Amino acid sequence: MLRLISKTNRSLLWRSRRSPNIQRQCLRCIHQNAPLRSAKPPTPASVTEATGDDTSAGQNTPASDTLTKAKSKRTTARKKPRAPKIKDPQATSSQKDEGDPDPVKLVTKPARKAKSKKDASGSSKSQRTVKKAKNSAPDPGNVSTKPDDAIADLPVADVLRTRYGRGRRRNPLGDTRRVHVVGEGLCDDILERMRPSLAKHAGCDILDINPGAGVFSSKLHDFLKPRTHILMEPDYKLYEPFLQPLLDDKASKYVLYEKSGIVWSHLEKVLSKEHLPFQEPLTKDDPRLDKPNDTLLVVANLSYHPKKSFRGFSSLTMLVLHQLMAAVRAHSLFQKYGLVRMLIWVTDEERLISLPRHAAIRKKAAIEAEISCGKIFEIASSTRQTGYFCRGDDIEAEQARLAMKRMEESGITTPSNRLSVPQEYLLKQAHEEGELAGSLNSNKKGRRYWKELEDLEKQFATGQLSKFSDGLNTTNTDRSTSSRELTPEFLRLRGLRYRRVVDGRRTDIVASLVAKHAEIIDLQCQIHRGESSDVELLRKELEQLTKQLKDTLAAIPGDQTRQLALSSIDNQRFVMQDPPALLYDRREFEPLRVYPGEFFPRHELALLDFQPQGIWPVLRENYPANHDVFEYIIATMHMFPNQSIRDGLKSLWPGAYEWILQECPSLTDPTRGGDQDLDMFPVRCMNSGMFKEILEAWFRWPWRPTRFELLSRLGAYSGDSGDGGDGGDGDLHQIGSDAEGI
Structure with missing residues (x-):
């Protein structure tokens, strides 16, 4: 039957078998039953060359083994090794005795070391400690294998x-x-x-x-x-x-x-x-x-x-x-x-x-x-800023400029190839304009593509950039020009023009809202400090500005622009605190x-x-009970980070908002990062000092719920060994054991 199968089909038949035993049987059967259209029989010289032995040995060797060795030799010669091989004298001599055609290219693997049992010190095979070896001269004839x-x-x-x-x-x-x-x-x-x-x-x-x-x-x-x-x-x-x-x-x-x-x-x-x-x-x-x-x-x-x-x-x-x-x-x-x-x-x-x-x-x-x-x-x-949410270039540049000032005071230098993206841009602007720029762009739009748009506009104005692929930058408005293919450069220019118009409108709206919010916080600080004699006049002005800000936010037609404005206000709120609320903005170097x-x-x-x-001492006092309450407060309030603090405190427990508001003055203190209007103050802008105040006020609350009531509402239990000391890491062992197969 195999005589009637073509060479290609025989190869496919052999490859289709998964078992190694069936493969060897198919190989031996195929080569012993040569097809009718076979080539001339191999000469003794060719058999000798293929097997690496004399003619008599080649005649006594099965045909399947002969062809397998010849194929192995061709495959070895055709493949290029990825790394230089090392000659092993022992392997070479042993392979010569077996008749291998090119034994020098073989590399022997080292013998597997015997598994060591635990010694008196208790060390096992999973731990390998370094032991000092005796100074012995290496054998020049023994090459590492x-x-x-x-x-x-x-x-x-x-x-x-x-x-x-x-x-x-x-x-x-x-x-x-x-x-x-x-x-x-x-x-x-x-x-x-x-x-x-x-x-x-x-x-x-x-x-x-x-x-x-x-x-x-x-x-x-x-x-x-x-x-x-x-x-x-x-x-x-x-x-x-x-x-x-x-x-x-x-x-x-x-x-x-x-x-x-x-x-x-x-x-x-x-x-x-x-x-x-x-x-x-x-x-x-x-x-x-x-x-x-x-x-x-x-x-x-x-x-x-x-x-x-x-x-x-x-x-x-x-x-x-x-x-x-x-x-x-x-x-x-x-x-x-x-x-x-x-x-x-x-x-x-x-x-x-x-x-x-x-x-x-x-x-x-x-x-x-x-x-x-x-x-x-x-x-x-x-x-660089990664992900979907990126801060405005003006804030990034200002914080980078402050970090570079701290580096200069501390004498910290950065190699030229390690300059950060904002640092590199600011130094470039300082070299061109003679001073350190206050933003990543000298333009008011605050977008990094602006420089690319300016370059493309100059190239298009001077004729270096063609509108159509044929190179004719004509102003003819005939309909025939609309069927021409536009160049990729002009398509990029047109896209950046559209983006400039859209971002220009959106940026102007967001910038005006951020500026108005900064003015509101400044008025709140003046009222809180009592810097002005006419406090009532400042209160009326503050109330008017707050109402204008809320009405403007509500009147924005697109939700995307509204969310962008709120995020920009929150980012500005972070950097207005002293020190900044984000640890990244407190960095000592870029x-x-x-x-x-x-x-x-x-x-x-x-x-x-x-x-x-x-x-905090309040967390150390009654661990892990106090820590469980802390986890409940953070998890509940950050279930919706965009919600206002008023809504976040009300979600903790009935009556919690009224108690915490009067016990935590930092929430309404604008000099400490707070806001007198808690409806405009989101949970995600709270700093760590505010959470500490809330936790301390919670344990002073006479009508606070029990720990188990909170945990049952949260649906989680951190684990307690019973001694209240170091039993809080029970969840660490649980999750660690579950990660065994990772």
Whole structure:
């Protein structure tokens, strides 16, 4: 039957079989039963050349094995190796005996080490500690046969690209969604920027979660020279070419733990005297809990692209950040040693979770981060506004100008290739106009496309830009010209013209409303301070301006323009406070600019510096009961962040609004970020000081509901071990154990 099948059909028949045994049987049957239209039989010389043996051996060799070896030789010669191969004398001699045609190109894999049992110290196979080896001279005739030695000299990104597709059935050796830092120049610039603040951590213990390729980890290790550096890497098999040299160094302080650091059950095993002998857990009444612990530094890479969703969280990164902020307030995990600083890598768009720039994206997670950490710095990022919500260029430029002024006073400089987007534009404007610009554009429209529109208009006026594709820039209005094809440049010019008209109308409306709101806040401050003798006149003027603002907002026909105006007013409200309500606007320096080529895969990351602060006394008194009430207040009010404070307080509990309003003067104090008209004051603009006042007033309320009434209404329970001390991290273990298979 196989004689009647063509060569192509026989190949398809063989490939259609999934079982390796059936494939070998089909191959042997096909080649032993040669088709009628076969070519001339092979000569003895060709058989000898194909098999690499003499004629007698070739005659005794089955036809299927002969053709298989010949095909293997052609395939080997046709493929180009990705990395230079290493000659192995032992493998070469053994392959010559077997008659392989080209044994030099083969690389033998190292023998798998025997599984080590627990020793007397209790260390297991999942933990690899560095042991000092005796000084022995290497054997010059023994060449290393590790499969990864041949690719050790290639760039990190190329090696990762190769290993991401390796494994049985082309499965990767680890999680291929993780993004790694591969640019050594970026690491050097980051450490140079952080040199003053990192000096106090010299000789500390480093807990490194998901080091991956270890580029940033090794740079930080060389900079700080820690006494212990624990690497928690679950995909060690994938990153062995990078991490094993760090472990093999005789003077190495690295310790590898092949478990995930974002699973709290695994992390708790590392947080022990065995692995961190210099750290001492503090009791709940120890005052050192609220003081920085500079002898421990936590580094983590929580970047995944595409995102990993988990339960009710849109990404795994958001979940871990939420739990880390909860650990700060609960003094659990590594925060039981004191306030531990955290350097965390996240994707560029997820840096806005804890460090937002716009009022519309300031959610519950950002409030919790502001309360848990006194300072959160954006060390490096793309430095551009990402996402749908972007602040006005005038606010961005003003805040960048203030940050550059602080940098100048502190003597901080930025390399030319690391200038942030606002910083680069302001310096360019200063070079052209002789002074630092007050906005990202010298035009009143405040849009970055304005410069491009000006250039296109000049080119069109001088004839450098043609309207039609034939190059004839004629003004003839005949109908025949409408059928011509317009050039892409002119289409871009026409689109920018339309955008200028629309944005011009919308921008003028929004700018007038923002200016009117700023005037209202200024009048409120004058009345609150009592700066004017005629207070009644100011009150009447304030009432009139407030009514005009509300009527103008209600009369706007488009909801999009109305929402843009409200967001612009809220963003202006943030920067009018002293200090600014957003932690990003309190930055001491501009972040360093990163590029996609410095990461693998090519997706920009951001490095955030979390510096925890001591928790409020009201949260420390009766933990976790008071903390549950705090979670209820934040979650309930931020269920609708756009709602007014009046509506948000009324949603807490019947009678809560009347009590809190008289007990919290900061809500109506314009000098502290408040507003006398709570209907115009949204919940998303409340600062952390206001939440502290509300929580303290809540526990003074005689008719407040019980804790269990609040939790039943919220539909959540944080967990309590019964001692009221460190039992609040029960949810950490629960979610951490659920993340075991992530």
